[in-house]
């Protein structure tokens with residue numbers, strides 16, 4: 001199918017983009033187009049105006065300052081997956097982005113687009129919740145930060161105003177003793193995940209767990225913060241197999257996933273248990289390895 005008629009404008013700055021959004025009802029940002037264009041072709045989205053932000057230089061790039069890492073909204077999934085600086089400073093983004101679709105999707109799809117689209121099975125929104133990050137949103141003449149906990153309002157729904165442009169994503173900088181892992185289940189290579197779990201662990205110099213955050217995709221109507229399920233591991237310095245499986249059980253019990261053609265509620269809960277146990281084992285091990293080999 002082909003999309004309904006729409007107008008198109010390619011903008012060169014954040015100000016031009018927010019101006020265009022404010023002036024036309026039913027205007028939409030066009031980022032990688034990997035979700036919006038299929039929705040338009042299926043006539044499930046009918047924007048009157050597409051505001052193409054692919055030429056806005058201020059929306060690309062990645063860097064760190066004052067303990068915060070900042071990603072431009074137009075960072076492509078493939079950039080996150082392959083950039084050496086991202087591997088060094090934010091390895092969990094590289095691991096997570098590599099799980100998204102196929103390589104040609106990752107070549108075009110963007111971090112900001114994935115978060116603004118807010119698909120409950122998408123990986124990057126769940127990662128943002130696990131990292132307790134935030135997004136920066138610009139409207140005409142104003143800018144605000146929205147914490148992940150206040151961003152996701154429902155399936156494919158965020159607290160961004162339709163006239164706001166998501167310009168950047170910010171997360172706490174990766175430090176020695178941090179370890180992260182994203183585990184997911186897909187039926188076929190490149191499919192959307194049936195369910196996924198991100199775990200971020202911080203262990204101190206003696207190996208003791210100081211913080212542990214968990215978030216899931218495919219386990220609720222939005223990315224779900226499941227960190228409370230891991231509180232029993234705070235203060236522990238060893239993670240045995242029993243403790244990893246106990247974490248899995250608690251994550252499953254705390255999840256209220258939907259049932260659909262891809263898997264029943266019970267099936268997704270079982271998946272959550274296995275995925276959380278796997279992710280915590282890997283994150284824990286990476287956090288310990290980072291302490292033993294801070295240069296590596």
Ligand SMILES: Cc1cc2nc3c(=O)[nH]c(=O)nc-3n(C[C@H](O)[C@H](O)[C@H](O)COP(=O)(O)OP(=O)(O)OC[C@H]3O[C@@H](n4cnc5c(N)ncnc54)[C@H](O)[C@@H]3O)c2cc1C
Nearest residue numbers: 029031032033034035036101109110112113114116122166
């Ligand atoms: C075959 C296929 C497989 C896929 N598999 C996966 C998968 O496994 N996991 C996954 O997470 N995703 C998957 N995707 C989706 C892909 O990750 C998209 O890149 C992502 O969902 C949207 O990013 P985009 O840059 O393409 O956004 P677009 O499609 O351009 O936009 C999506 C929505 O977000 C809005 N938007 C975009 N950028 C901004 C912004 N900066 N500010 C405000 N609003 C904005 C748009 O207006 C639109 O409503 C798949 C897509 C396809 C076609």
